[in-house]
Amino acid sequence: xxxxxxxxxxxxxxxxxxxxxxxxxxxxxxxxxxxxxxxxxxxxxxxxxxxxxxxxxxxxxxxxxxxxxxxxxxxxxxxxxxxxxxxxxxxxxxxxxxxxxxxxxxxxxxxxxxxxxxxxxxxxxxxxxxxxxxxxxxxxxxxxxxxxxxxxxxxxxxxxxxxxxxxxxxxxxxxxxxxxxxxxxxxxxxxxxxxxxxxxxxxxxxxxxxxxxxxxxxxxxxxxxxxxxxxxxxxxxxxxxxxxxxxxxxxxxxxxxxxxxxxxxxxxxxxxxxxxxxxxxxxxxxxxxxxxxxxxxxxxxxxxxxxxxxxxxxxxxxxxxxxxxxxxxxxxxxxxxxxxxxxxx
Amino acid sequence: xxxxxxxxxxxxxxxxxxxxxxxxxxxxxxxxxxxxxxxxxxxxxxxxxxxxxxxxxxxxxxxxxxxxxxxxxxxxxxxxxxxxxxxxxxxxxxxxxxxxxxxxxxxxxxxxxxxxxxxxxxxxxxxxxxxxxxxxxxxxxxxxxxxxxxxxxxxxxxxxxxxxxxxxxxxxxxxxxxxxxxxxxxxxxxxxxxxxxxxxxxxxxxxxxxxxxxxxxxxxxxxxxxxxxxxxxxxxxxxxxxxxxxxxxxxxxxxxxxxxxxxxxxxxxx
Numbered sequence: 009x010x011x012x013x014x015x016x017x018x019x020x021x022x023x024x025x026x027x028x029x030x031x032x033x034x035x036x037x038x039x040x041x042x043x044x045x046x047x048x049x050x051x052x053x054x055x056x057x058x059x060x061x062x063x064x065x066x067x068x069x070x071x072x073x074x075x076x077x078x079x080x081x082x083x084x085x086x087x088x089x090x091x092x093x094x095x096x097x098x099x100x101x102x103x104x105x106x107x108x109x110x111x112x113x114x115x116x117x118x119x120x121x122x123x124x125x126x127x128x129x130x131x132x133x134x135x136x137x138x139x140x141x142x143x144x145x146x147x148x149x150x151x152x153x154x155x156x157x158x159x160x161x162x163x164x165x166x167x168x169x170x171x172x173x174x175x176x177x178x179x180x181x182x183x184x185x186x187x188x189x190x191x192x193x194x195x196x197x198x199x200x201x202x203x204x205x206x207x208x209x210x211x212x213x214x215x216x217x218x219x220x221x222x223x224x225x226x227x228x229x230x231x232x233x234x235x236x237x238x239x240x241x242x243x244x245x246x247x248x249x250x251x252x253x254x255x256x257x258x259x260x261x262x263x264x265x266x267x268x269x270x271x272x273x274x275x276x277x278x279x280x281x282x283x284x285x286x287x288x289x290x291x292x293x294x295x296x297x298x299x300x301x302x303x304x305x306x307x308x309x310x311x312x313x314x315x316x317x318x319x320x321x322x323x324x325x326x327x328x329x330x331x332x333x334x335x336x337x338x339x340x341x342x343x344x345x346x347x348x349x350x351x352x353x
Numbered sequence: 354x355x356x357x358x359x360x361x362x363x364x365x366x367x368x369x370x371x372x373x374x375x376x377x378x379x380x381x382x383x384x385x386x387x388x389x390x391x392x393x394x395x396x397x398x399x400x401x402x403x404x405x406x407x408x409x410x411x412x413x414x415x416x417x418x419x420x421x422x423x424x425x426x427x428x429x430x431x432x433x434x435x436x437x438x439x440x441x442x443x444x445x446x447x448x449x450x451x452x453x454x455x456x457x458x459x460x461x462x463x464x465x466x467x468x469x470x471x472x473x474x475x476x477x478x479x480x481x482x483x484x485x486x487x488x489x490x491x492x493x494x495x496x497x498x499x500x501x502x503x504x505x506x507x508x509x510x511x512x513x514x515x516x517x518x519x520x521x522x523x524x525x526x527x528x529x530x531x532x533x534x535x536x537x538x539x540x541x542x543x544x545x546x547x548x549x550x551x552x553x554x555x556x557x558x559x560x561x562x563x564x565x566x567x568x569x570x571x572x573x574x575x576x577x578x579x580x581x582x583x584x585x586x587x588x589x590x591x592x593x594x595x596x597x598x599x600x601x602x603x604x605x606x607x608x609x610x611x612x613x614x615x616x617x618x619x620x621x622x623x
Contacts, residue, residue, distance in 0.1 A: 165465070170570040210487055210569065211569045212569060213570065214570065218566070221460075225466050227466060345585055349399045
């Protein structure tokens with residue numbers, strides 16, 4: 009029985025291999041782990057089947073140096089990369105990323121303009137949210153960055169990310185700037201506000217795992233963290249929660265390497281990958297929101313599930329959408345450099 | 354003779370000299386000759402702060418490791434063979450655990466809800482948890498733990514070479530045990546002290562994971578600046594300039610030390 013099944017499988021593999029030999033293929037790169045597995049089930053396998061192409065996968069935690077060296081060498085191996093949107097933008101400006109022809113990407117063209125750039129389309133969303141221990145705050149939990157900054161009303165230990173992304177935005181919101189009026193960021197004002205809270209920050213975390221550990225062990229009472237990390241800790245049974253109010257909505261995007269070996273197929277895949285139905289399948293496998301907001305209209309995501317996702321329209325309306333265009337501008341880069349001296353003072 | 358060492362020389366050339374040379378070259382050449390990367394290192398505050406902090410931490414770690422390691426090495430040297438093997442294996446044992454695991458283990462011990470704070474609160478010694486980690490203190494503690502074997506082993510090696518009769522001779526001439534120790538044993542073990550201190554100090558200068566995990570974000574050591582600069586400036590030169598300056602300081606230390614003691618001895622050859 010098992011042998012027969014084995015032969016059948018072998019045959020299937022051999023068949024698909026011959027088919028693949030003739031058919032088109034691309035190399036797709038994401039960040040690995042549970043995240044890439046979720047995509048494989050929700051987006052990559054269905055897209056490959058529908059387009060009749062082979063998708064070779066690779067993964068790397070930080071694609072940026074590899075994009076630089078591959079394109080720099082003149083012979084890139086990768087075609088499509090899923091990477092933080094900022095990389096697509098600065099890559100586009102530095103001639104490392106292909107400019108997209110949206111007439112060939114109808115699914116992308118139908119997305120709101122803030123969800124795409126000349127070089128990229130949003131692929132998935134996550135959010136930097138205010139999370140807290142329900143043990144410390146059983147009721148009247150902090151609900152805004154102004155609350156996070158209010159050490160009298162909400163005593164307790166705090167952590168922020170050791171990075172200016174989202175942290176400067178939070179500081180400005182704490183200082184009264186509306187979530188939709190943040191950009192261009194008033195960098196001086198943001199750092200002034202951060203100086204205020206600095207003595208009360210126990211840890212400046214550097215990795216998502218670290219932020220989860222801090223919350224899980226009760227090492228801090230409130231912190232900025234990525235929504236998926238907080239919900240994972242909560243699922244493990246820790247008494248923690250978060251609010252999407254004033255969260256900073258961030259995304260990774262798909263973009264194509266300049267001179268990609270399979271450019272035409274890559275464009276076809278890019279369109280397919282942001283198809284609303286494939287996109288709607290992603291949050292069924294992992295705590296990230298679809299990059300294409302039309303996914304919420306497909307009926308695939310149940311309302312209870314949608315309410316948990318960062319890019320669900322009602323949740324999104326409470327948050328600030330990070331401007332990667334601003335962060336990759338000279339002013340944004342200067343703010344990033346200023347961060348180090350802020351930390352060391 | 355040359356034929357015999359040439360494979361080794363080739364490996365060193367290919368794996369050490371060329372990459373380090375390439376790195377150094379990148380720091381002064383990017384679309385033309387430039388000293389911009391060095392100007393930044395020598396003029397911007399953050400680099401001075403990081404280098405100062407790194408040397409301070411390395412010095413503290415070295416002194417603490419010496420104070421902790423010397424008695425251990427002394428005991429291992431003085432006790433019969435079986436005991437000394439046991440002591441030395443306990444010293445070397447942590448070597449087989451990853452640095453990452455040890456950093457997390459210290460977190461479990463030192464953090465607010467960690468073992469030490471819980472215990473002290475249980476004893477009512479403290480009412481508020483002590484800030485033992487996410488700062489320089491936690492970084493130093495964990496680094497000492499990781500580097501202790503590099504102190505104990507050279508010390509033990511140099512103590513092994515001190516003839517036992519010298520101590521007996523001292524005693525027979527009427528010197529007290531403490532006098533023999535300070536006048537005879539300690540001076541003879543100094544090469545080991547210098548060797549151990551150099552190893553620990555130099556290794557500590559390049560520490561990355563431990564301050565990253567236990568420093569709470571404020572303890573920015575030089576290696577962390579190297580990694581930050583790769584991200585921030587999108588070119589290797591900005592980072593390699595920092596690495597070159599650190600390498601130069603390490604070499605300077607070696608040169609200084611080698612005036613007092615032959616390098617062979619530091620590296621445990623003689």
